[in-house]
Amino acid sequence: MFFLIWLVLFLVVVSFLLLLPASWHRAIYERYSGGxxxxxxxxxxPAVVSIDVRHAAVAVMDGRPNxxxxxxxxxxxRSKCNQECLSQAIQAEPYKPGEVKAGRKQIYHLPVLLAAFAAWYVGAIWHSHYMFREQWLQAVGLTHAQVKQIVWWLSPHLxxxxxxxxxxxxxxxxLAVSHRKGVLQGVLMSVLLCGALIATTWFGIARLPHDLFLIEAGYIALASLTVGALVGGLYDRLVLPSQ
Known part of the structure; x- marks a missing residue:
């Protein structure tokens, strides 16, 4: 019985010690979160900034968040700035959920161009004689001579x-309108967009020959993942500095 009492007291003390930093971290999050x-x-x-609440909750100096x-x-x-606006951000009231004053983020063109080229190049390899050209020819009903002639046409490539x-x-x-970035977020947006496009064109897609459907479905899936990973992963990494 004596041991049980000490065990209960020990658990109460430990819970109290754990509750203090938890409540402290929650107060910091509620105080400094939001744009x-x-x-x-x-x-x-005008600009809209966000305070690093995770860093503030972990890095505490002299009883105050860093x-x-x-x-x-x-x-x-301008990510290398010295953050002189931090004092303004601390005093400013955060935007409430649903407000659109922050606007959407900018679309950076270099990641988009690289992702589009990568998707096109994946398609060139996918439909080459190294992979699925023979199956594709049989499904479409074209000869090698006809394909060689098509290859020299400019319009299919464009x-x-x-x-x-x-x-x-x-x-x-x-990604811009949802204020997201990163490989996983890019892949998610790519899958959502691809699913929406497939849903709107499903009547025509379902009429394709079975073998052709499988080949093109494989390419679309691979190209979509490639585009999403590159656009999301390079969102703030491949950018020309503004003048």
Whole structure:
């Protein structure tokens, strides 16, 4: 019985010690989370910043959180700034959920162009004689001579490149309006966009020959994952610095 009492007291003390930092971290999160309007010290133009609440909750100095910015609408071009607007961000009221004052993030063209080229190049390899050209010829009903003639036409290549480019821009737009980035987020947006396109054109897709359907479905899946990974993963990594 004596041991049980000490065990209960020990659990109470441990729970109290764990509850204090948990409540402290929650208070920091509620105090500093959300996008905040500031005037950029560099050009005095409006900007929206976010405070790194995870870092603030972990890095505590002298009983106060160590604050820094985690995002800004002028980043990644100006991500090396000295964050002089931090004092403004601390005093500013965060935007409430549902407000659109923060706007969407910018679409950066270099990742989109690279992703579109990668998707087009994947298609060239996928339909080459190294992989599925023979099966594709049988499914479509074309001869090698006809395919060689088509290869020299410019319009099929431009059409394929245009579709890849439009799809890549679609993924970039979804990431921008949802304020997301990263490989997983890019792949998710790519899958959502691809699913929406397939759903709207399913009547025509379902009428394709079975073998052709499998070949093209494999290419579409691989190209979609490639585009999503590149656009999302390179969102703030492959950017031309603004002048």
């Amino acid at each position: 905040r309007p500031v005037a950029c010290p560099e050009n005095q133009q 604050l820094r910015l985690s995002d800004c609408t002028r980043w990644p071009e 059409l394929t490149a245009g579709v890849c480019l439009l799809f890549a821009y679609g993924v970039a737009w979804l």
